[in-house]
Amino acid sequence: MAVMSSELDAMYSALLTNRVPGLWERVSFASLKSLASWAADFVNRVAFMRSWLRQGQPAAFALPVFFFPQVRYPYPPNFISILTCLCPVGIHDGVVADLCAKTPRGKIANRSILHMQHKYNGLLHPCHMPRLLMDFRLSSRF
């Protein structure tokens, strides 16, 4: 009986050796950091986006925080057009609430996110936040 899939096993050994697991790397920003530094970097990126959300546009931007997720989405192609302008792998609930509150057309944002969460069962993965937030800024102008 297989207790662990090979992917899960690879993730486990990556965690033991302080490397970013391949599964995460696939949706992550480009980085050569070890797992510990990667996680710290990730927290910083989220903190930057959060302060942008809560306190408005910052005076200066940290360039490394922005990235374009050049990944092959493991989702049905007809859904990708919607998802690329949202977030392919779900987002944190708290962030969703923030976004809905801040987006002028909150209802639309709300609905798309609910749709997405329904589709993917609210899978937690905030890796694509920067892209997501930039798109929200765009869509709120139309």
Next chain:
Amino acid sequence: MSYAQAIDGLSFEFEILGTSPETLEKGPEDGVYVYGLYLEGARFDRRTWKLQDSEPGKMYDLLPAIHFKPAVGHKQAPATYACPVYKTAVRKGVLSTTGLSTNFVVPVELPTDKPEQKWILAGVAALCNLTD
């Protein structure tokens, strides 16, 4: 602010700012202030405000905040080095549909009083992320 300029004619002018990003209170009228780039292969001298050789034992140097200013038909300013910005220290990437490497971000012009070839030969580049 709208200037009704064709987007494919736009590029960036660069101004290295003397203040740290935390002390900036207001964004610029045009463009953005950007920070968080590390210089590899050289350092940015805070006294002469120009590129200089690295100091012994110091691999990387954090660049000051930079003002990215959109400009029409901008040509590289004289006495500058067009320093490539990469996402990671491997520098290589795969060719993307834009014809650029996926690891490449943008060239940033840094003031220098030495010939540009010196920095090209030294492979001086700015990195978004260090490997630590």
